[in-house]
Amino acid sequence: MNHSTDLPILEMEVLEGMSPWPPSLTGEELFGVLVAWSDQNQGGLIYLATDQQNPPNQPLVVNPKWTSWDTPAIAIALEWERVYLAWTDDTGAINLANSGDGWDTEIKIAPAGSSSSDTGPALTFGIELLFIAWTTPKGLLSIATCDKKGTIKCYPTQCSALSRPSLAWSDGHVLYALSGGPLNGDDPMRFYFSRDEGQSFGELYGPKDPCLGPPSLVVLNDYFYLVWADAKTSCLNFVVTQNLEDCTAIQYSNACHGGGPALISVGDELNVGWSILAPPEDPTAHHLALGKLPISKPGPSMDKDKYAKREQARAPDPCPDPMSVYDPAQDKCVPKGGCYGACVLGSFMPFGLFNPIKYAACVIACKSHTK
Numbered sequence: 196m197n198h199s200t201d202l203p204i205l206e207m208e209v210l211e212g213m214s215p216w217p218p219s220l221t222g223e224e225l226f227g228v229l230v231a232w233s234d235q236n237q238g239g240l241i242y243l244a245t246d247q248q249n250p251p252n253q254p255l256v257v258n259p260k261w262t263s264w265d266t267p268a269i270a271i272a273l274e275w276e277r278v279y280l281a282w283t284d285d286t287g288a289i290n291l292a293n294s295g296d297g298w299d300t301e302i303k304i305a306p307a308g309s310s311s312s313d314t315g316p317a318l319t320f321g322i323e324l325l326f327i328a329w330t331t332p333k334g335l336l337s338i339a340t341c342d343k344k345g346t347i348k349c350y351p352t353q354c355s356a357l358s359r360p361s362l363a364w365s366d367g368h369v370l371y372a373l374s375g376g377p378l379n380g381d382d383p384m385r386f387y388f389s390r391d392e393g394q395s396f397g398e399l400y401g402p403k404d405p406c407l408g409p410p411s412l413v414v415l416n417d418y419f420y421l422v423w424a425d426a427k428t429s430c431l432n433f434v435v436t437q438n439l440e441d442c443t444a445i446q447y448s449n450a451c452h453g454g455g456p457a458l459i460s461v462g463d464e465l466n467v468g469w470s471i472l473a474p475p476e477d478p479t480a481h482h483l484a485l486g487k488l489p490i491s492k493p494g495p496s497m498d499k500d501k502y503a504k505r506e507q508a509r510a511p512d513p514c515p516d517p518m519s520v521y522d523p524a525q526d527k528c529v530p531k532g533g534c535y536g537a538c539v540l541g542s543f544m545p546f547g548l549f550n551p552i553k554y555a556a557c558v559i560a561c562k563s564h565t566k
Contacts, residue, residue, distance in 0.1 A: 203433075205447055206487040209471070212242055212254045213481045214266075216315075216453040217408070217469045220485075221271045221278065224462040225544070226552045231269035231280060232470075232483060233262065241267050241282060247553040248560075255559045258298050261290070265315035265359060266455065268327075271551055272320045275343050276523035278555040281316045281327050289316050289329050291341065294555035295524045297535065297562060304339050304347060305329065317409075319362040321370065326393055328360040328372055336360055336372055338393040350394050354387050358409045358455065365414035372396065375406030375454065376426055384410050384423060386439065401439035404432070408455025415460060415490065422467055424454035429472050431456055435491055452481060463490050523549045534561035 212218070214232040222228035227247040233239050239262035244252040257280060267282035278294045286307035292298055304327050310316070316329040325341040336354040341347050356374035363371040370389040376382030384406045386399035405426030413420040419442075421434040429450040436442035450472035457468040465488040473480040514521050514528035522529045522539050529535040538557035542550045 203445070203488055203491065205431075205449065205467070207449070208252075208485045209479050210244065210252050210483040210485060212244055212252075212483045214470050214483060215481055216266045217451060217455045217457060218483050219266055219269045219318075220457045220459045220466055220468045221269045221552075222459055222461040222466060223271060223273060223552070225548065226271070226550045228459070228461055228466055228485070229269055229271070229278060229552045229555065230468060230483065230485070231257075231267050233264065233267055233282070235264070238262055239264050239285075241280070243269070243280075243556060243559065245552050245556045247550065248556055255556060256563070257559060258292070261292070261301065263315060264313045266453075268316050268318035270318035270320050270325065272325055272343075273551070274323065276526075276549055276551050276554075278551055279318060279320075279325055281318050283310050283312060283315050283329065285312045287312045287332070289327065289339075291325075291327065293524075294551065294558060295526070297558045298555075302345060302347075304341070305337070305349065308332070309337070315359045317360045317362040317372075319364045319370070321364045321392065322368065324392060326362055326364070326370060328362050330356040330359055330374065336374065336387065336396070338372070338389075338396075340393060352387075352396055354396050354398075355385060357382050357385075358406075361409040361411045361455070361457075363412040363414060367414075369414070371399070371412055371414065373410050373412055375409045375423060382406065382426075386412075399439065402434070402442065402444070404444070406454070407451070408453060411456060411458035413458055413460045413465065420458065420460070420465055420490070422456045422458045424451040424456055424469070426454075429454060431467070431469065431486075433467075433488065449484070449486070460490065464488065465490060524551060524554055534558055537561060 218230045218232040229245045242254045263282040288307045289305040290301040292301040310329045327339045336352045336356040338350045358375045361373045372387045383403040386401045387396040389396045407424040407426045410423035431447040431449045433445045452470040452472035467486040519528040542554040
């Protein structure tokens, strides 16, 4: 692959959170960005942080019972008004939880031994379906779907995956699954795609660069935006192209500890997340970093109809008791005086939209303060 020295400016923010593994990201233009990670120094506890907090990006323990030894996965299901979290526990089981019950309970997507305990899953949300992916101990990609009611369907594949996977959903109703090389390996990226909601996959040919951990992909207006960590230097690479087989990579000096940087689009920007690889004496070593890159090609326009439908569906408030309020994440009425009610009221924006990301963080903070 060709490499370019013409670097778009990478605006970087160092977060308080620390992890030897990269974070995962989710976000929406109006609702902000949410970061998830696990901290080896804290027994693998899973943390969330968002720019919707005051002050922004303060680490919150999601649930003290939940731990993981690799990157957890996070995704916003906008139509369901919820945020979802997936992780691999120390038995190799794949777990799923969401903000709709205040992060209280988890469901097993796949039983113990379904994955290596140090290989995390991936999440993305499509049309009324949540997609979960993981790598089996035999080095194969496995896919599951989950609907709003919690109905799980699993689809094993014969697609090779040597790292944890990453997922991307395009407006063309295509699901992409990617993997890279293991931390001690020197393997190229692998790209797969599905047009039948994960039931079958074909291979997409792309860059053959050796990759540390999985690459991350965003697809917008027929352009592929791709980031990965170089297997030899751990440096962040970035590509914008319409043809993954013939593209020019931009390599930054930012090194990614554990590889596998995350990438999402929020409005007219790309958000990148990684764990900083630096000497031990560097105070930023192992801290999480968030970078911003401009979308150089025509970016997405705000889907005003999507937001308008969400606002219309929620009015008027269906709760007859004046001391209760409708909780969109739980789809029921809750007391205004409790954590859920307070977080609902605090998560409505001035123009009537409910912010699922702010709610997801609020219930964690509120419940931790009331214990």
